[in-house]
Amino acid sequence: MAAFAEPVRPSEPAIEARGLTKRFGRTTAVADLSLTVRRGEVFGFLGPNGAGKSTTIRLLLGLVRASAGSASLFGDDVRDVRRAHRHVAYVPADVALWPSLTGAEILHLLARTGSEVDLAYREVLIDRFALDLDRAAATYSTGNRQKVALVAAFATRAPLLILDEPTSGLDPLMDREFRRCVVEARDRGQTVFLSSHLLDEVEALCDRVAILRSGRLAEVARIAELRRLRRTEVEVSFTGDPPDLARTPGVLDTEDLGGSRLRFTMSGPAGPALRALAAAEVETIEVREPTLEEIFLDYYGERDR
The missing domain is CATH 3.30.70 (Alpha-Beta Plaits)
Structure with missing residues (x-):
């Protein structure tokens, strides 16, 4: 969910993809995708289930190998997973935790093995997300597993946060806290790549948005610019x-x-x-x-x- 961070090159964008393509047999999940995510922005990535959002994220993280094209995080080729992941904290759509560990133990483990963590801010986040850290992860609901991952990610100082459907399972009060955390991350200069199908969430938070259709980008623009097209x-x-x-x-x-x-x-x-x-x-x-x-x-x- 998080990786080691190090100083990044000031001239490089947070994310750059060029002609990124992924084929599974005869099925093309992502086709010729090119985009640039600037440093310090909240970038929305929209599309329905099956549009290729999660596959794109796995390509950007180097978790699957592209059939064609390239991608980099702060200038580091994602094919060098260890190097590229030093810049990233990642929250997947389906969070899996160590079932026998408590929430406190998981956060402690992630803090020791991941990016630099602001421990004081993490305590604030634990309180804001009303997270019970004394229970074993095996007893957590989907929402509580999501809270652990979100607290761990937002407490890091990783320059890039990649969030894949991060609010699934959260109730409206916790969703409000999530939005507050995204704004705080942007104010700290972190870049947030937010993949979501919740349009009001993207509209409220994002500086720019990309719309993915059947594995291809339909549009990349500021929300106000998209509105002018309609x-x-x-x-x-x-x-x-x-x-x-x-x-x-x-x-x-x-x-x-x-x-x-x-x-x-x-x-x-x-x-x-x-x-x-x-x-x-x-x-x-x-x-x-x-x-x-x-x-x-x-x-x-x-x-x-």
Whole structure:
């Protein structure tokens, strides 16, 4: 779950993948994936089950060998697993612990064998996650196993945290603590690579997001940039003549709602639509941006299902 950390080269990105491909027989799990994760950012990695997220993470960690392409962590080729892992703390989607050891013993073991640990901060995390350290891991629920892994990872000073579906099994209060920890890690200058299918979580935390579809990247962008690629819904009410939007660039799907109200969707820059509205006697205007979930479903052609 964690590995030894050492000073990293200041010129190298946290993660760099070039043409990364993994085939299992005739099945291609990851195809020609190229991305760069900058230092100090929280990078979201989105996709449904089977999209190739976990396979990509295993490739980035050198846990499986790529069929083609390359990947590096802070400039170290991931094929040299021992060297690359010195920069990483990792929380897998399914946490396995030593069943006969208590939570306290596991954290002690990980602190001795992994990255530098901030012991005072670890005590704070134990309290915040309400983690019972006196029980054997064999008695832990899925959520409690996840808490042990999260406390161990966030307490390290590893420059890169790779988190694969890290909040599975956590209740809403613990999910809130997780989000708080991600923000604190970013504030310390750590890089967080967050793989998740929880769109609100990614939307709340991430600086940029990649959307993975059937093993291929559909998009890599800031969340605000992704929203600009999608239609924005606008609803207006007016007292005089309705605004003339028929030939306004970027205005789509105008709908008369009756009662001197209309709705339209807008794509691209808002300037032309705003100028058209300014010429009318508009009383109210409501703008609704698409959520990340709607953007994500657009990529899969499922928004209207």
